[in-house]
Amino acid sequence: MGRILIERDVEAAVKGGSVYAAGGGGWADHGRQLGYAAVSVGKPELVSVEELGDDEWIATAAAIGAPASTTPWEMRGVDYIKAVQLLQDALGGKLSGLMVGQNGKSSTLNGWLPSAVLGTKVVDAVGDIRAHPTGDMGSIGMAGSPEPMIQTAVGGNRAENSYIELVTRGATAKVSPILRTAADQSGGFIASCRNPLRASYVRRHAALGGISLALELGEAIIAAEGKGGTAIIETIAKTTKGTILCADRIVRKDVVYTKEAFDIGTITLASGEVLHVMNEYMAVDSRDGRRIATFPDVITTLSEDAEPLSVGQLHEGMQIFVLQVAKSVIPLSASVLDPTVYPYVEAQMGIEIAKYALDGR
Known part of the structure; x- marks a missing residue:
């Protein structure tokens, strides 16, 4: 009901x-x-x-x-x-x-x-x-x-x-x-x-x-508040069935606002990982250029206090945690499995997404 x-x-x-x-x-x-x-x-x-x-x-x-x-x-x-x-x-x-x-x-x-x-x-x-x-x-x-x-x-x-x-x-x-x-x-x-x-x-x-998934996660976060940032981050990872991909300091933020109303660019960590941005985090590459997370995986940046940070809140020198929730553990809609939604985004970002998003894993 x-x-x-x-x-x-x-x-x-x-x-x-x-x-x-x-x-x-x-x-x-x-x-x-x-x-x-x-x-x-x-x-x-x-x-x-x-x-x-x-x-x-x-x-x-x-x-x-x-x-x-x-x-x-x-x-x-x-x-x-x-x-x-x-x-x-x-x-x-x-x-x-x-x-x-x-x-x-x-x-x-x-x-x-x-x-x-x-x-x-x-x-x-x-x-x-x-x-x-x-x-x-x-x-x-x-x-x-x-x-x-x-x-x-x-x-x-x-x-x-x-x-x-x-x-x-x-x-x-x-x-x-x-x-x-x-x-x-x-x-x-x-x-x-x-x-x-x-x-x-x-x-x-x-x-x-x-919507229920978001409410369940929010309730878990509220229940963990007061136990410190580390405990909240662990709660977020456990509730979402996600993992912390990396945790490091931002050394470069290169994101620009376009006339199409997009924020596009990259965030680079001291350890060499690169987050690719088009309004949201769409992919993460390892320091050797290997793809380690791609939309429709959930990719989220968290502060040391476990606050989910938007792209606009990030700045060079900030310490962040990068959460990945693999697409294999979340419900996927027809839209993220639709090959026609990817060419425009790939052209704007200059990276490959579809081959990772649609690989069936």
């Missing part, structure tokens, strides 16, 4: 989501703002996709942009609600539930406020257990589909007259870049609702239980 999400679930979702954010995935304070608003104005309900009828509509609530950037973004809770309303108007029908494209510092909670206000369920399914740079990577198999989709975007810096409302229709691969451009034009970060799909499709193609 469904579970009403309450105040104590907010911090668990933010803390667990922050690990799965993989260096991106929004802002913790933004996540808390969304979560506390939701549980104070209504009763957001988390349900499994099995609790919905095959023909009921589920769409993806997402935030688009590069939260590691220093751009003047502004996004309010009402923007998430308006994005859902615009999509329902365009669809000509009611959404029964909202899933999210990824876990993250705020993205785990993207569906909570619309659930509390509009009555849509928070569906316990994600387009990807971890955060990723492109909408296609969370589109549960729609990236290469010619089928027209509806995507909406709402938000922007009001003081700078950058507020945008956008409704687009078309093949996912064609309209997703339009929303990313809108994110950049609005100040770097925008709310969206996109890709309404039947529950039967979501059941077959999403990573099921993804």
Whole structure:
């Protein structure tokens, strides 16, 4: 049966989501703002996709942009609600539930406020257990589909007259870049609702239980707090079935913000390991150039106090721990197994990802 999400679930979702954010995935304070608003104005309900009828509509609530950037973004809770309303108007029908494209510092909670206000369920399914740079990577198999989709975007810096409302229709691969451009034009970060799909499709193609995974991890982190950073890091590794790949000091940070609203570059550790960044950590190479972790593995940087660090928080001289959760121990969606989502990311980053991501291990 469904579970009403309450105040104590907010911090668990933010803390667990922050690990799965993989260096991106929004802002913790933004996540808390969304979560506390939701549980104070209504009763957001988390349900499994099995609790919905095959023909009921589920769409993806997402935030688009590069939260590691220093751009003047502004996004309010009402923007998430308006994005859902615009999509329902365009669809000509009611959404029964909202899933999210990824876990993250705020993205785990993207569906909570619309659930509390509009009555849509928070569906316990994600387009990807971890955060990723492109909408296609969370589109549960729609990236290469010619089928027209509806995507909406709402938000922007009001003081700078950058507020945008956008409704687009078309093949996912064609309209997703339009929303990313809108994110950049609005100040770097925008709310969206996109890709309404039947529950039967979501059941077959999403990573099921993804919200519960984040909540479980967050609850474990909260229980370990007060025991020190080492104990919390050990708890995170144990709960996620992950390992600490390396721990060392950052000697070089070479990350730039692009006009496509991506943060792209590398982080180099004193021991020679290199983290490849496109908003999130997408790969890790050993000091001899051998690939040791690749998306859709969860790759996360933690401080000595066990705080999950976004790319934007990293600086040279900082001591970090790099967590890897192998793709073999997490639910994988159709989107991360879709070869069409990789060429664009590989071209932007200049490294190979698909051959590692799709190797079947």
